[in-house]
Amino acid sequence: xxxxVAIDGPAASGKSxxxxxxxxxxxxxxxxxxxxxxxITYLCLKRGIDCQNIPQVNALLPExxxxxxxxxxxxxxxxxxTTAIRSSEVSDNVSYIAAIKEVRLFLVDLQREMxxxxxxxxxxxxxxTYVLPQAEIKIFMIASVEKRAMRRxxxxxxxxxxxxxxxxxSNLKKRDYIxxxxxxxxxxxxxxxxxxxxxxxxIPEVVTACKxxxxxxxxxxxx
Numbered sequence: 001x002x003x004x005v006a007i008d009g010p011a012a013s014g015k016s017x018x019x020x021x022x023x024x025x026x027x028x029x030x031x032x033x034x035x036x037x038x039x040i041t042y043l044c045l046k047r048g049i050d051c052q053n054i055p056q057v058n059a060l061l062p063e064x065x066x067x068x069x070x071x072x073x074x075x076x077x078x079x080x081x082t083t084a085i086r087s088s089e090v091s092d093n094v095s096y097i098a099a100i101k102e103v104r105l106f107l108v109d110l111q112r113e114m115x116x117x118x119x120x121x122x123x124x125x126x127x128x129t130y131v132l133p134q135a136e137i138k139i140f141m142i143a144s145v146e147k148r149a150m151r152r153x154x155x156x157x158x159x160x161x162x163x164x165x166x167x168x169x170s171n172l173k174k175r176d177y178i179x180x181x182x183x184x185x186x187x188x189x190x191x192x193x194x195x196x197x198x199x200x201x202x203i204p205e206v207v208t209a210c211k212x213x214x215x216x217x218x219x220x221x222x223x
Contacts, residue, residue, distance in 0.1 A: 002119045004134070005214060006127035009141035010187060011095075011175045012148035014198050014206060015123035018141070020072065021207045022214075023121050026222065029070070031114050033124035033131070034094075036066050036107050038085035039076040041094045051093040058102045066110065088163050092171060095178040098125065104185055125179055128190035137217045138193035139210060145172050147199045 005022065007015050016032050023030035041051060043064065049056045067075040073082045084090070097103055108131050111122065115132065124131065128138035143151075149169035156163050179187040189195060194213050198206050215222040 002117060003136045003218065004115060004119070004132050005121040005137045005139070005210075006132050006135035006190075006193075007121065007123040007139050007141060007210075008125060008127050008129070008187070008189065008193065009123075010125075010143075010145075010148065010179065011172055012152045013141045013143050014151070014203070015141055017203060018206050018210060019121045019123040021203065022210055025207070026121075026211075026214075027119075029114075029118050029120045030072070031068060031111060031120055031122040032072075032074075033107065033111055033122060033127065035068065035074045035085060036110070037098045037103070038090050038094050039066050039074055039081055040064060040103060040107075041090050041097045042081050042085045042087075043076055044097065045089060045093065051096040054100055054102075057097065057100055061102065061106050064106075066107075068114075086159070086161070088161065088167075088171075091175075095175045099178055099182040099184075101184040104130075125187045126185040128193050129188060130185040133190070137214050138190050139196055139213055140189040140193040141196050141198050141206075143197065143199040145169065145176065148172055 007019050009015050016034060019030050019032065022028060044051050044057055044060065049060065051057065065077050073080060074085060075081065111131050122132060128135055128140065146169065149165060149172050152168050153165045196209055201209065211222045
């Protein structure tokens with residue numbers, strides 16, 4: 001029996017990290033929807049397109065092909081952008097791209113197609129409410145913006161990326177506002193989602209908590 005796990009939450013709440021851990025540990029396919037929005041953002045920036053210019057962004061959609069591989073690589077039009085989409089410039093602009101209705105509709109069709117006949121864990125901003133409202137398990141991960149900013153700061157340091165804590169904090173606050181106030185499919189918990197506060201939890205503790213939620217929903221123990 002195939003089933004879907006939808007993990008939603010604000011930027012830097014740990015969604016992708018936890019989704020990868022769950023997928024690897026449970027033999028599920030991981031679909032990182034945030035990476036797909038980042039890929040389009042990257043392409044717009046590469047082409048010199050203003051990410052807030054909706055007509056120009058929409059004109060780009062027909063020529064876009066995005067591929068996510070099982071080893072967590074991201075390709076757009078054949079270009080490996082796995083590392084490039086994590087740049088600060090992409091992070092600063094991705095919420096503008098994600099707020100465009102036509103972009104979301106374009107990607108939602110692709111995301112839903114990816115889930116057919118597979119057991120998957122998909123993370124993003126509107127998975128439980130819009131992309132996969134029929135998902136058997138819905139988890140909405142939260143954490144204080146300060147905790148999320150520190151996590152992103154430490155992650156950037158580890159990866160050798162630039163950016164100070166205050167800049168990251170400011171960017172996350174801006175992204176939270178844009179994501180939760182956009183007209184189409186805003187960031188919010190699904191009515192049947194389980195809220196999981198990860199502020200003071202380690203990655204293994206969050207994974208354990210998610211497995212417990214999944215076990216309770218499926219009615220069987222998850223190793």
